[in-house]
Amino acid sequence: MALMTFIQAIQEALIEEMERDPLTFLMGEDVVLAVFGATRGLYERFGPMRVRNTPISEIGFVGAAVGAAMAGARPICEVEFASFFYCAFDQVCNQAAKLRYMSGGQAKIPVTFRAVYGSAGSAAAQHSETVYSQFLNVPGLKLAVPSDPADAKGLLKSAIRDDNPVIVFEHVGLGGLRGEVPEGEHLVALGQAAIKRPGTDITAIAIGAMVSRTLAVAEKLAADGISVEVVDPRTLMPLDEETLLASVAKTSRVIVADEAHLRGSAASEIAAIIAEKGFDLLDAPVKRVASLDVPVPFSPVLEQRAVAREAAIESAIRELLGA
Amino acid sequence: MEIERDKLLAMYRTMRRIRCFEERVRDLSIANEIPGFVHVSIGEEASATGVGAALRLTDRITSTHRGHGHLIAKGGRLDRMMAEIFGRRGGYCKGKGGSMHIADFALGILGANGIVGAGLPIATGSALAAVIQGRDDVTVSFFGDGAANEGAFHESLNLAAIWKLPVVFACENNGFGEFTPAQTVTSVADIAVRAQAYGIPGQIVDGNDVVAVHQAAAEAVARARRGEGPTLIECKTYRWEGHVVGEHAMIGTGQYRERAEIEQWRARCPIARMEKWLTERGLATADVFEAVAGEVRAEVEAAVEFARASESPDPKEVAEDLFV
Ligand SMILES: Cc1ncc(C[n+]2csc(CCOP(=O)(O)OP(=O)(O)O)c2C)c(N)n1
Numbered sequence: 001m002a003l004m005t006f007i008q009a010i011q012e013a014l015i016e017e018m019e020r021d022p023l024t025f026l027m028g029e030d031v032v033l034a035v036f037g038a039t040r041g042l043y044e045r046f047g048p049m050r051v052r053n054t055p056i057s058e059i060g061f062v063g064a065a066v067g068a069a070m071a072g073a074r075p076i077c078e079v080e081f082a083s084f085f086y087c088a089f090d091q092v093c094n095q096a097a098k099l100r101y102m103s104g105g106q107a108k109i110p111v112t113f114r115a116v117y118g119s120a121g122s123a124a125a126q127h128s129e130t131v132y133s134q135f136l137n138v139p140g141l142k143l144a145v146p147s148d149p150a151d152a153k154g155l156l157k158s159a160i161r162d163d164n165p166v167i168v169f170e171h172v173g174l175g176g177l178r179g180e181v182p183e184g185e186h187l188v189a190l191g192q193a194a195i196k197r198p199g200t201d202i203t204a205i206a207i208g209a210m211v212s213r214t215l216a217v218a219e220k221l222a223a224d225g226i227s228v229e230v231v232d233p234r235t236l237m238p239l240d241e242e243t244l245l246a247s248v249a250k251t252s253r254v255i256v257a258d259e260a261h262l263r264g265s266a267a268s269e270i271a272a273i274i275a276e277k278g279f280d281l282l283d284a285p286v287k288r289v290a291s292l293d294v295p296v297p298f299s300p301v302l303e304q305r306a307v308a309r310e311a312a313i314e315s316a317i318r319e320l321l322g323a
Numbered sequence: 324m325e326i327e328r329d330k331l332l333a334m335y336r337t338m339r340r341i342r343c344f345e346e347r348v349r350d351l352s353i354a355n356e357i358p359g360f361v362h363v364s365i366g367e368e369a370s371a372t373g374v375g376a377a378l379r380l381t382d383r384i385t386s387t388h389r390g391h392g393h394l395i396a397k398g399g400r401l402d403r404m405m406a407e408i409f410g411r412r413g414g415y416c417k418g419k420g421g422s423m424h425i426a427d428f429a430l431g432i433l434g435a436n437g438i439v440g441a442g443l444p445i446a447t448g449s450a451l452a453a454v455i456q457g458r459d460d461v462t463v464s465f466f467g468d469g470a471a472n473e474g475a476f477h478e479s480l481n482l483a484a485i486w487k488l489p490v491v492f493a494c495e496n497n498g499f500g501e502f503t504p505a506q507t508v509t510s511v512a513d514i515a516v517r518a519q520a521y522g523i524p525g526q527i528v529d530g531n532d533v534v535a536v537h538q539a540a541a542e543a544v545a546r547a548r549r550g551e552g553p554t555l556i557e558c559k560t561y562r563w564e565g566h567v568v569g570e571h572a573m574i575g576t577g578q579y580r581e582r583a584e585i586e587q588w589r590a591r592c593p594i595a596r597m598e599k600w601l602t603e604r605g606l607a608t609a610d611v612f613e614a615v616a617g618e619v620r621a622e623v624e625a626a627v628e629f630a631r632a633s634e635s636p637d638p639k640e641v642a643e644d645l646f647v
Contacts, residue, residue: 025455049455055485060478063444064451070433071383071452071462090475094438095445103426103434104416105644140645163647 001180009149009181010038010114010170013156014076016185018046021074024160025050027061028078028114035080036116036175062088062113066096069111069165076160082115082131082169096165097140112159113167118209118259119307120172125295128303130208130260132169136236136269142166142190143236147211149179151234154188162190171209171259191238195247199229202253202317205244206232207266210257210289210313217313226323236266244270245278252283255316259308262290289316324538328606334376334533335601335612338368338594339619341392344401347623348391348408348422352568358410361422362389366531366563369593370495371396373536374463374556377544383431383449383462385442388423389495390435393465398430401622402629412640413633419644431460439500440473442466443492447479450490450547461547463491463540469500471514480521480555487552491543494555495530497562502570502579515557523553530558531593534600561588 004012018024026039026046032053034040043051054061058079065077079085085092092113099107119128135141142164146152152170159166196211197218206214211232218228231247233239248254254274258267267288274286292306317323345363352361364371367389375396378384386393394404399415407414408422415425426434433449436442446464453460470476471494483490494514498505506512518525524546528539536558543554563585567573601607 023455052486055478055481057478057482059475060444060447060482063441063475063479064448064482067385067433067445067448067450067462068452068455069448070428070445071449073452073455075448090438090441091444095436095441099426099434100647101645102416102420102424103428103644104414104419106416106426106428107434108647110647142646 002183003178004149004181005175006149006152006170006177007037007175009153010156011040013153014039014042015045017157017160018042018050023072024074024076025052026076026078027052027054027065029054029056029080031078039078058084058087059091063091063095065111065113066091066109069109070099070107074110074160076112076114079113079115081127082117083126083129085115085131092141093135093138097138101140108163109165110163111165113165114156115167115169116172117169118171118173119296119303122298122300122303124298128296130258130291132167132236133260133265135167136266140165141237144168144190144234145208145236146170146234147174147196147208147232148177150181150186151188151194153181154186155190155234158187158190166190169208173209177212188234190235191240193231193233193240193243195229196232197228197230199227199251201227201251202255202321203229203231203247203251204255204257204313204317205270206230206257207236208259210259210308213310214257214313217310217317221314221317224323226317226321228317233270239270241273241277245274245281248274248278249281252281253320254282255287255289255313255320257289257308257313260290261293262288263293265290284320287316287320289313324541326534326537330376331601331606334372334537335597336615336619337372337375337396338533338597339615340401340622341368341371341395342594343619343623344395344626345391347627349564349568351627357408359421361408361568362566363564363568364389364392364562366588366592367495367497367560368392369533369536370493370530370558370560371465373533374465374493374540376537377540378461378463381431381458381460383433383460385433385446385449385462385464386435387442387466387470388435388437389467390425390465391422394425394427394432394435397432399425399427399432401626405626405630406633409630409633410635411630411633412636413629417640417644418636440466440470440475443470443475443479446490447483447488450483450488451486453489459489459548461489461491461544463493465493465495467500468494468496468498468505468509468514471517472509480518480523480553483553484521484523487550489547489550490553491540491547492553492555493540494557495560496557497560499562499566499579501566502574502577504579513557515555518555523555525555525557527557527559530560531591531596533593533597563589
């Protein structure tokens with residue numbers, strides 16, 4: 001095991017995969033100097049052919065990544081803030097997601113997108129949104145949301161090797177999070193949830209940055225004798241329903257914690273699946289913990305009120321347990 | 324540049340194949356034998372043909388909703404295209420794409436596309452892949468005058484220019500985007516001048532003159548292959564038929580152009596024009612043209628029979644082909 005930050009883990013994954021496959025290359029806005037740090041030093045290491053600063057031109061370079069993937073390369077395309085995907089929605093949702101299916105299985109589109117999402121603290125609504133739910137309703141995309149350094153590395157490596165379009169959403173607040181990462185080749189399969197903390201009284205399914213928040217809450221509640229099982233789906237598509245339902249079978253109570261706006265969130269989808277397939281397992285209604293249905297506000301006071309964090313997770317758990 | 328007789332005759336045949344195929348598709352659509360929308364490029368065959376003839380097998384193209392001609396010019400098989408248009412399992416996309424989405428990756432046809440302008444970034448990326456792979460394959464993006472007003476057009480030209488990518492942007496200016504005359508919604512009379520904004524060559528050609536198109540395309544492709552970057556070619560042409568077959572179901576009795584204008588352009592038929600050109604140079608005679616027309620008709624009929632004989636997809640196939 002090696003102790004490292006979330007960003008360092010991502011960088012390791014990028015370096016290992018770029019060394020492994022000469023057809024991988026990096027493109028995005030300011031990937032040379034690296035706004036969030038993960039790609040720093042890669043230009044010096046891999047050179048201008050394989051590490052490319054793009055113009056601020058999301059339709060152009062996102063589409064070019066899709067085209068390059070269709071034509072046999074393996075692009076890793078960084079979209080800075082995930083909200084910028086809105087500018088390139090067509091290329092992701094109409095092209096990358098659909099062209100394999102529409103071509104009757106001819107197209108192979110091994111493109112990986114990385115984007116930073118989530119509430120950063122007074123970045124306001126266009127730089128704070130949790131946007132993976134917007135892609136959840138588009139068949140043809142895989143969506144990964146790592147919650148710690150080990151998963152950040154393992155999921156990204158799997159994403160890059162996957163022959164389908166994968167978007168890896170990295171929470172803006174997790175960059176400095178430290179954790180143990182297994183040495184050597186470390187892959188996390190897409191579609192495998194993880195029990196981040198075993199428990200018996202209630203299942204808390206948490207996505208992305210909500211995982212560490214839920215773990216903190218679970219630790220606190222343990223002092224009150226409440227045992228929370230924290231389950232991280234790790235990928236939203238494919239979704240490991242089996243592991244989620246098995247945990248619910250054990251605890252009979254479940255909350256789903258998601259930083260996205262509540263309406264139409266990934267939490268909503270997971271809650272629906274549990275209601276549909278796990279109704280008999282439940283002793284209480286499924287509870288979603290998600291952010292208010294308003295754009296993420298700027299003022300710290302308002303942002304704190306709008307974005308779901310530890311307090312919301314704790315009260316949801318207490319409410320379901322009547323504790 | 325001198326073009327060999329064989330190549331000229333091949334281009335003639337390609338135009339005939341496109342014309343005959345699309346006339347048949349149009350009629351089958353009117354007869355309700357084909358589901359969905361069909362957009363034909365009748366009258367615009369020279370641009371697809373002249374460009375396609377400048378490409379080799381490993382070169383790639385992206386196409387549009389009006390793409391049958393591009394696909395045929397890149398070597399697409401008429402029978403599998405027709406079966407796809409019928410929505411049958413024997414079609415190129417097993418019935419999952421239809422007229423607007425035919426692709427043949429083995430031939431470098433990265434697909435027709437239902438989204439106006441979407442092919443340009445993809446072609447740009449395809450060209451980037453060639454560079455990454457160290458290959459000298461060229462990608463051509465076909466698109467219409469309408470697409471030249473999409474952000475995707477501008478972003479792609481810029482990206483291809485700064486990275487000197489081996490891509491040729493082939494604009495077929497047929498005068499209309501749906502039912503809106505291009506000149507009423509486009510800031511410039513000639514889309515080719517937009518190349519200047521991106522520091523790349525822009526060239527206007529008579530899009531009904533297959534020889535002129537081919538010469539321009541061959542030059543642009545050679546330039547791209549040498550690593551000298553992208554070119555924008557604007558082929559001035561005209562859409563004889565409606566935007567979509569049966570367009571009056573959409574616009575009722577509304578008119579957006581004069582009959583006389585259509586007639587003027589019909590008089591500039593690219594196929595008739597090439598026949599005249601070949602005849603004048605003593606390269607072919609009427610019996611050659613008739614023979615080609617006959618062979619092409621038979622081929623298109625065989626394609627229709629192939630499509631009719633092809634089974635519909637099994638509903639169980641609905642979940643297939645989403646992921647690798
Ligand atoms: C993004 C997008 N906007 C609008 C449409 C609807 N539409 C289909 S074809 C077309 C006209 C396109 O004009 P042009 O690019 O000149 O091609 P042409 O049809 O003339 O061949 C439009 C607006 C679409 N398919 N995609």
